[in-house]
Amino acid sequence: MPILSLDAIDMRILSALQWNGRLSNVDLAVEVGLSPSPCLRRVRLLEEGGYISGYRAMLGRESLGLGLTVFVGIKVERHDDESASALENKIDSMPEVVACHLVSGESDYLLEVVVPDLVSYERFLRNTLLKLPMVRDITSNFAIHRVKSESPLPLTHLVKSAGA
Amino acid sequence: MPILSLDAIDMRILSALQWNGRLSNVDLAVEVGLSPSPCLRRVRLLEEGGYISGYRAMLGRESLGLGLTVFVGIKVERHDDESASALENKIDSMPEVVACHLVSGESDYLLEVVVPDLVSYERFLRNTLLKLPMVRDITSNFAIHRVKSESPLPLTHLVKSAGA
DNA sequence: ATCTAAAGTGGCAGATAATTCCAATTTCAT
DNA sequence: ATGAAATTGGAATTATCTGCCACTTTAGAT
Known part of the structure; x- marks a missing residue:
């Protein structure tokens, strides 16, 4: 439903949070080249716009006996x-x-x-x-062997030339 | 590799963080019935033990043009x-x-x-x-229609009667 | 039952981070 | 160019994180 109007900084925010969902806003701001205030505002907008649907701790299936x-x-x-x-x-x-x-x-x-x-x-x-x-x-x-799972989404298709 | 020695509080921590990975330690402590200090210590141990393998922001596939x-x-x-x-x-x-x-x-x-x-x-x-x-x-x-995906793991099998 | 040792807990305090507000800057269309 | 709108950065306030230490609880041995 939301129309794509994400710039390069938004993409970097999404990518960073997709790999580390507990990144602090200060660290995130540094990583995307912004000061904390506008960085936090962008994160909130991404959340409200549905681009970020939530945050999850990833659990170790084997460690928890879910083999x-x-x-x-x-x-x-x-x-x-x-x-x-x-x-x-x-x-x-x-x-x-x-x-x-x-x-x-x-x-x-x-x-x-x-x-x-x-x-x-x-x-x-x-x-x-x-x-x-x-x-x-x-x-x-x-499943005999897990090669990869719960992997972050590919965002490269939006990196260059902002998507419509 | 890690042996299961998780009590009911650990289970509640895992469950809470699995549903909301950005829960603050203070709120998490309240939710699991602990004060912040021991709560944070348990979270760190769960992370180091591999029970929590990381944190992720979940992204809206459709919103991001990954249809x-x-x-x-x-x-x-x-x-x-x-x-x-x-x-x-x-x-x-x-x-x-x-x-x-x-x-x-x-x-x-x-x-x-x-x-x-x-x-x-x-x-x-x-x-x-x-x-x-x-x-x-x-x-x-x-995939024609998504019923559910990236859902939290079932932890009910450990809830009653602490796992070995 | 009591004692002892180990583990776990709670609260305090300093450091760090989140959040709001506003002035300054940039962006965009005209 | 010029003005309006959106965005940014910094300061101040509030909340949170995190390490430290004394206290409590637990488990096991006698």
């Missing part, structure tokens, strides 16, 4: 709006599902599920996912 | 360690790839790619992904 990530494909029976909304609301409320997209291709929905181990996953699959209505088929692809 | 998310499946020719490391290093260095896992099932690698639009994706696919060595096949599944 298993599963990518789950779901095919549904029908695609009418009511069924879809109902399904999506239920999925949205499942804490084990850290991401879910309606996608093209083999499956209708693609989910990323995070659980402690296989036993937990089986329980989640049987008690929760397979109990969903309108589900025709479920495919589980287990 | 297209694609889930890409890659099948590789061979699975020896050298080839895999080389491939993974290259993938890791691609800013458009915000996540990548070695997975079981149809594909060997599953990638989440974020780009402005179809034109950008085509360019990325032709100029970057298809230029990777050892790639046998690539499948692109386009």
Whole structure:
């Protein structure tokens, strides 16, 4: 909804905060070449404009005993709006599902599920996912090794020549 | 590597910071029922122990002109360690790839790619992904609608009965 | 039950950062 | 060029961070 009117300094602010969300405003100001006052004002505007949607501490999955990530494909029976909304609301409320997209291709929905181990996953699959209505088929692809995840977004496409 | 020795207060700290990574230490202390000093000490220990791996500002993809998310499946020719490391290093260095896992099932690698639009994706696919060595096949599944993403991790499995 | 040692907590104080206000500067359109 | 609007920088105030130290709680041994 907000129209892009970000200059090079805004981009540097977004990039810096995307890599270190707890950067103090003074340090951020130095990094982007501004004094603290206008820097803070820009950050607030970026927050209010929806360019920054929030801040998160990233947790160590393995350290916290969340050793298993599963990518789950779901095919549904029908695609009418009511069924879809109902399904999506239920999925949205499942804490084990850290991401879910309606996608093209083999499956209708693609989910990323995070659980402690296989036993937990089986329980989640049987008690929760397979109990969903309108589900025709479920495919589980287990993550064997994480190359990268929760990575910052690419902003290079806006760096040169301010986007429209 | 770190052994779990987190009590209920640590869990509340992790949960609170996972939802709001910029919570001030004073507010965090109130929320978890501690005074600021021990609260800050716990946060530092959680950071040093790898339970908190960093902080990120979450950016609005659509607001920033990153309207297209694609889930890409890659099948590789061979699975020896050298080839895999080389491939993974290259993938890791691609800013458009915000996540990548070695997975079981149809594909060997599953990638989440974020780009402005179809034109950008085509360019990325032709100029970057298809230029990777050892790639046998690539499948692109386009995200049509985002139900949820970048969601906090489920910590309920540790809430009651402190984990070992 | 008591004692002891270790760990954890709370409050204080100096240093640092956030936030507001306003004058000065820059930007932009005319 | 000229004026209006937006943006900036600095000072002052307020809030927060952070290290230090004494006190309390906890756990284990006797």
